[in-house]
Amino acid sequence: MEIHFLGAAETVTGSKYFLKSQQHQFLVDCGLFQGIKKLRQLNWQYLPLEIKKLEAIFLTHGHLDHVGYLPKLVKMGFKGYIFGTEPTLKIAEIILLDSAKIQEEEAAQANKEGYSKHSPAEPLYTIDDAKEAIAMFKSVPEGEWIDYSSEARFRFLTVGHIIGACSVQLELENKKLVFSGDIGRDDDLLMFAPKKPDSADILFVESTYGDRLHKEENVEQVLTDLVLKTVKENGTLIIPSFAVERAQTIMYLLWKLSEEGTIPKIPMFLDSPMGAGVLKVFEKYEEWHKLDKMEVYKMVESFHVVQEYRETWEVIDMEGPKVVIAGSGMLTGGRVLTYLKQLLKKDSTNVLLVGYQAEGTRGRYLLEGAKEIKIYGKYIPVNASIYSCNSLSAHGDQEDILNWMNKIKDAPEKVFIVHGEVKAADEMRRKIKDVYGWTATIPELYQIVEV
Ligand SMILES: [Zn+2]
Structure with a gap:
């Protein structure tokens, strides 16, 4: 053959x-x-x-x-x-x-x-x-x-x-x-x-x-530090992730940290037209993951799932510290680009890259310290702080x-x-x-x- x-x-x-x-x-x-x-x-x-x-x-x-x-x-x-x-x-x-x-x-x-x-x-x-x-x-x-x-x-x-x-x-x-x-x-x-x-x-x-080899990182600590920094700076923590990549893991960890009181309860968004659908798959196919029904329920409840594009703008304009998970994970497309186009120039913005960043993607450029990246035909200066965490891969x-x-x-x-x-x-x-x-x-x- x-x-x-x-x-x-x-x-x-x-x-x-x-x-x-x-x-x-x-x-x-x-x-x-x-x-x-x-x-x-x-x-x-x-x-x-x-x-x-x-x-x-x-x-x-x-x-x-x-x-x-x-x-x-x-x-x-x-x-x-x-x-x-x-x-x-x-x-x-x-x-x-x-x-x-x-x-x-x-x-x-x-x-x-x-x-x-x-x-x-x-x-x-x-x-x-x-x-x-x-x-x-x-x-x-x-x-x-x-x-x-x-x-x-x-x-x-x-x-x-x-x-x-x-x-x-x-x-x-x-x-x-x-x-x-x-x-x-x-x-x-x-x-x-x-x-x-x-x-x-x-x-x-x-x-x-x-x-x-993935570094032994304390993911909870990385998230805690970044959320506290975001609160202090009154800024936005953007975590680019596809709804079906690490989004559920990050949601789970953030929910747990806020439930325990390790991080303050600030608005958290999963901005993805797919987000709600993926969470339903998690709810339906319980035998395919380690969470129980209650954990899935509480984790979902602690996030606002943004579906309509106009809500994306409301989140961007919203005063006060916030966490946004939006796709795509490598910044090749999707809602995260709208956030980055508006917020990458602000130094109160923190971006946490959590997945593999393929060659030639905006995610890879950010990871490698690019001073500006091109979004929808325009160059956007990078004043935000960029972090990465491979152990969430x-x-x-x-x-x-x-x-x-x-x-x-x-x-x-x-x-x-x-x-x-x-x-x-x-x-x-x-x-x-x-x-x-x-x-x-x-x-x-x-x-x-x-x-
Ligand atoms: Zn895959």
Whole structure:
């Protein structure tokens, strides 16, 4: 069979692995490229596969860089199955509708303000395209082998990271392919530790933090200090986070700290049109996280969930100290940009970056000390204080990734390191050789490998 690396090869976004066997043509993940322009432009390029022959797509989890290309694929004629666990599909639904809306809005804004080189600027896909993709979702239970045909079967195994996230095992042509998806942490506050595969012939392993160990940080202390500083400065603490990234963990911690009286009760907002929907997924799929009903309820109650864009402006203009969680986490789009455009120039603003910041994103520029960043075609001076806290990441570090594969006894025939920037992937490759003695390779984008 052939494996085509159509995304997340030598980079972290655009996850798409195309499998072409004698009998079947499958895709594992169908993500959007994000980050630098060169990558984003790939979303508009020809996808080298025969869409009509593609039978099924397996989604590891609901993040945009794993599901965000689905509406485009459906628009181009995909008619097969889209498999995922129930919470993954719920999250994917929320994310796709949001992504389509953002794209429609951005195209409209570009046309209004005339900053696009294309005239008229068109969205990659529309809300209607997203709805069509969502109608094709087919949920499958976690942990059970499912026969796709007499030649193929598959299984989803929980992997931490975010609600519903799984690794995917696929048996095809007598080979067992294992896709790690995004690996969570062994000691996550909200998610259970990843389940591990016991064997693999062809292993695909992510490497987002392949070259790093998360610092032992006291997250409660970081949040406490920043909230107290914000109160003192009468400013705003902005925590960029996608509603389905670390938002629930941060909400949980802030609720707990204010409940205990460690931080004063100041207004806290989750500004995300998706926020309410994601919280409902948390309420509904209790077996997928560590919180009990009451904790989820109280945590949700302690935040104002902002849905309408006009409320965003009310929050910005509001007097007094406040905390705002808004997406996107890497500042590539979303409501957080409106806050930053207005508040980044104020020195009473504190920004806490909590997730991975991909190359070329505004988040990465801020992290690296940029003095100004471009938002909606304008340069905004950075007078705010910028902080980061990696231990809130939904991604495991090098050790978590290595641990995830420690139950595999026999060396896989092939190990592919994906979903990482070159340096991180290469460090992961070396580490796998050191620890397990397996020779791994780092596929290039659009590379085709025969196995
Ligand atoms: Zn992810």
